[in-house]
Amino acid sequence: MTQTIFDGNVSPMVVKKDWGTLRICYVGKFAVQIIDVLPNEALSLQVHLQKDEVYVTFEGTGRLEMGMHGEAVHLLSKGVVVHVPHRTVHRLIAEENGITIVEVSTGQITDVVRLDDRYGRQINRDLDVSHYLKILGK
Numbered sequence: 001m002t003q004t005i006f007d008g009n010v011s012p013m014v015v016k017k018d019w020g021t022l023r024i025c026y027v028g029k030f031a032v033q034i035i036d037v038l039p040n041e042a043l044s045l046q047v048h049l050q051k052d053e054v055y056v057t058f059e060g061t062g063r064l065e066m067g068m069h070g071e072a073v074h075l076l077s078k079g080v081v082v083h084v085p086h087r088t089v090h091r092l093i094a095e096e097n098g099i100t101i102v103e104v105s106t107g108q109i110t111d112v113v114r115l116d117d118r119y120g121r122q123i124n125r126d127l128d129v130s131h132y133l134k135i136l137g138k
Contacts, residue, residue: 031106
């Protein structure tokens with residue numbers, strides 16, 4: 001089922017988060033979300049088992065850490081585009097001026113496995129690291 005949340009006449013669904021604001025603009029076979037991260041804040045360390053994402057940096061600066069321990073780092077500034085394949089551990093972190101990302105992804109917006117969170121939100125304890133690595137074939 002396709003759900004149009006934003007068609008130019010209707011405002012996107014806005015979700016307040018500890019780290020900033022998520023605006024869900026479209027959900028169907030793919031999804032479009034706008035992620036506004038407050039200065040020096042970060043999303044959870046997370047992985048998606050099915051969902052692929054493309055981040056387009058709209059404004060601000062930050063970094064996208066990939067890997068369980070941030071083994072790869074992409075520096076983000078206006079116009080930078082990064083692909084985050086499914087089954088890639090990642091965390092988006094804003095620098096001192098915050099960052100706005102347009103995320104275009106496959107439509108599984110609830111496919112989030114939270115591995116670590118600085119705000120004390122529940123992590124997916126049923127998916128320990130060894131089990132996760134088996135899923136990834138690593």
